[in-house]
Amino acid sequence: MKAITILTVATMTFSAASAQDAVDFEKQILPILKESCFKCHEKEKEDKGKIKKPKGGLRLDSAEAIIKGGKDYPNENVVAGKPDASWLLKTMALPESDEMAMPPEGKGDRVSAENQALVKKWIESGASFGAWKGVE
Numbered sequence: 417m418k419a420i421t422i423l424t425v426a427t428m429t430f431s432a433a434s435a436q437d438a439v440d441f442e443k444q445i446l447p448i449l450k451e452s453c454f455k456c457h458e459k460e461k462e463d464k465g466k467i468k469k470p471k472g473g474l475r476l477d478s479a480e481a482i483i484k485g486g487k488d489y490p491n492e493n494v495v496a497g498k499p500d501a502s503w504l505l506k507t508m509a510l511p512e513s514d515e516m517a518m519p520p521e522g523k524g525d526r527v528s529a530e531n532q533a534l535v536k537k538w539i540e541s542g543a544s545f546g547a548w549k550g551v552e
C-alpha cells in the first residue's frame with residue numbers, strides 16, 4: 417500500500433513538472449515583447465501626425481511577422497528549435513554596447529536573464545504560438 421502511494425506521488429510530481437516546462441507564448445513571451453520591443457516593432461501606425469514604421473522592417477506583433485523577420489535577417493528572427501540562430505533572442509543577449517543589442521543602448525532596459533531563458537526555452541521547444549495570431 418505504501419509503495420503504491422509513493423509511486424502515485426512520484427507520477428503526479430513528474431506530470432506537474434512537465435506541464436510547467438511548456439512555455440505558453442501568449443502568457444509568458446508576449447508580455448516580454450510588449451514591454452521591451454513593441455515600441456519600435458509594431459505595425460506601421462500614425463503617431464502625432466507622423467507615420468511610424470516598424471524599425472528594421474521587423475514587426476513583433478503577429479505570429480506571421482515574428483516568423484517572417486526583418487529586412488536584414490528574414491526567416492532568422494525565430495528559427496524553431498534553434499535559439500542560437502534566432503535573432504529575436506540573439507539581439508536580447510548581446511551586450512548593451514553592441515550596435516545590434518535590443519533594445520538599443522539607452523532606449524530601454526535589458527531583458528532580464530530570467531526572461532531571456534524563457535524565450536530560449538520557448539524557441540528550443542518548437543516556438544509554438546498556440547492559438548495566438550496577433551495583429552493582422
Ligand code: HEC
Nearest residue numbers: 452453456471472474486487488489503504507518519523
Ligand atoms: C527604441 C527602438 C527599439 C526597441 C525598443 C527595440 N528595437 Fe529592435 N530594432 C530597432 C532598430 C532601429 C533596428 C534596425 C537596426 C539596423 O538595421 O541597424 C532594429 C532591428 C531589430 C532586429 C533586426 C531585424 C532585421 O531582420 O533586420 C531584431 C531581430 C530586433 N530589432 C529585435 C528586437 C527585440 C527582440 C526587441 C525587444 C527586446 C527590440 N528589437 C527592441 C529599434 C528598436
